[in-house]
Amino acid sequence: MRYRTLPNTDLSVSTVGFGLWTVAMPWWGIDDDAVGLHLMRRAYDLGITFFDTADTYGEGKGETLLADALGDRRDKIVIGTKFGYDFYNTPDQKGQRERPQDFRPEFIRFACEQSLQRLGTDYIDIYQMHNPRLPAVMDDDIFATLEDLKAEGKIRHYAAALGPANGWEAEGLALMRSRKIAALQVIYNMFEQEPGRVLIEASEPAGVGVLVRVPHSSGLLEGKYTLETKFEKGDHRAHRPREWLIEGLQKLEP
Numbered sequence: 001m002r003y004r005t006l007p008n009t010d011l012s013v014s015t016v017g018f019g020l021w022t023v024a025m026p027w028w029g030i031d032d033d034a035v036g037l038h039l040m041r042r043a044y045d046l047g048i049t050f051f052d053t054a055d056t057y058g059e060g061k062g063e064t065l066l067a068d069a070l071g072d073r074r075d076k077i078v079i080g081t082k083f084g085y086d087f088y089n090t091p092d093q094k095g096q097r098e099r100p101q102d103f104r105p106e107f108i109r110f111a112c113e114q115s116l117q118r119l120g121t122d123y124i125d126i127y128q129m130h131n132p133r134l135p136a137v138m139d140d141d142i143f144a145t146l147e148d149l150k151a152e153g154k155i156r157h158y159a160a161a162l163g164p165a166n167g168w169e170a171e172g173l174a175l176m177r178s179r180k181i182a183a184l185q186v187i188y189n190m191f192e193q194e195p196g197r198v199l200i201e202a203s204e205p206a207g208v209g210v211l212v213r214v215p216h217s218s219g220l221l222e223g224k225y226t227l228e229t230k231f232e233k234g235d236h237r238a239h240r241p242r243e244w245l246i247e248g249l250q251k252l253e254p
Contacts, residue, residue, distance in 0.1 A: 080125060
């Protein structure tokens with residue numbers, strides 16, 4: 001395994017990370033917690049030290065799973081988690097749709113404390129805004145709160161995870177230009193290169209790290225799908241149009 005230090009930080013992370021969305025939610029075919037725990041421990045044994053989750057993954061389950069799997073190795077791993085979605089006050093809003101966002105300072109503090117408890121730790125290495133829009137990016141109160149959390153030792157660095165439909169290029173460029181973020185998390189792979197390419201190119205002169213997710217294009221690049229592949233009703237990929245599978249397989253043809 002190789003390791004890199006995020007620019008302008010003291011965080012050394014494995015170049016391959018472990019994203020907990022796939023094990024904290026049943027949307028990817030894994031509904032057995034024991035499988036998720038085994039995968040995380042095996043990943044650690046293979047040298048992976050960066051584990052990325054979010055408070056909204058399974059309504060906190062991703063964080064508690066990580067604590068169960070590697071809580072005894074806290075000083076040897078780097079934890080990234082996310083905040084900004086209010087699932088505490090919207091228990092009836094579940095499934096493949098976006099929860100209401102809340103970036104008020106008091107909610108950020110509340111969410112941070114809840115994440116710390118679930119993770120079984122007294123600090124978070126990379127605390128990420130989850131799919132922020134421009135109004136949140138331009139809100140000074142949010143970043144004053146994050147700076148306070150840093151000063152209090154509750155978080156080491158703050159960052160942002162950007163979503164393709166929920167804020168992307170404009171938000172990423174504005175964050176790198178006007179905020180002291182440690183990293184941007186973006187989608188980037190052989191099929192989905194924009195606007196990730198723009199943000200990656202802008203990150204180096206800005207001194208901002210990049211965390212890439214969905215490198216396998218939701219499984220298309222793994223070579224396991226065919227035109228006969230069917231996804232279960234609750235699978236995240238079942239909500240994609242059929243053309244996503246057809247066109248992806250055509251691109252993979254020699």
